[in-house]
Amino acid sequence: MRPSAMHGAYPPYTDNAMRGGDGKQTSTHNRLRWNPAAQPETPVDFVDGLVTCAVIREAATGPGSAVDLYSANCAMVFSGDGELLIVPETGPLQVVVEMDALRVAPRHFALIPRGIRFRLELPDGPARGYVCEAADRLERSGQPTRFRASDRPFRGY
Structure with a gap:
């Protein structure tokens, strides 16, 4: 068996009736990748540079x-806005929150709780990365969705 990164495209299997939840869509077993976000040529801040x-x-x-x-x-x-987990890929971020300032380097992350106002600065120029946002909807309990810490111990790399 070869590593998944070396496999070619998988042909669809059509000999049975399995389909997606709505009966119209099927999933793919092929590798899916996103190219890095292009650096903007005009001034673009963090919020305007988000692509879902x-x-x-x-x-x-x-x-x-x-x-x-x-x-x-x-x-x-x-x-x-929202509860954000920000992970820089290139370029560090200076995240200034109400309480203090955080310098977040690539391969590190910042978790900004809901309701905390923050300003984002780029100390070394352009930056790009990833954001995960907990949706701003209420759970059935009436409480907003939040990131939760795992019960398992954290192990660094």
């Missing part, structure tokens, strides 16, 4: 999350 790649939600109004790519080349004034 995936939305995961129970239903149209249920709890869920979204995965975005960001690409920015100028500072962002402020945002207080």
Whole structure:
């Protein structure tokens, strides 16, 4: 068996009646990749540089999350939107929150809780990376969705 990165395209299997949940869609077993977000040529801040790649939600109004790519080349004034997990790929970020400032390097992450206003600066110029946002919907309990820490111990790399 070869590593999955070396496999070619898989042909669809059509000999049975299995289909997606709505009966119209099928999934692919082929590798799916996103190219890195292009660096903008005009001034673009963090919020305007967000591009949504995936939305995961129970239903149209249920709890869920979204995965975005960001690409920015100028500072962002402020945002207080959502609960964000920000992971820089290139270029460090200076995240200024109400309490302090955080320098977040590539391969590290920042978790901004819902309701915390923050400003984002680019100390070394253009930056790009990934964002996961907990959807701003209420769970059945009436509480907003939040990131939760695992019960398992954290192990660094």
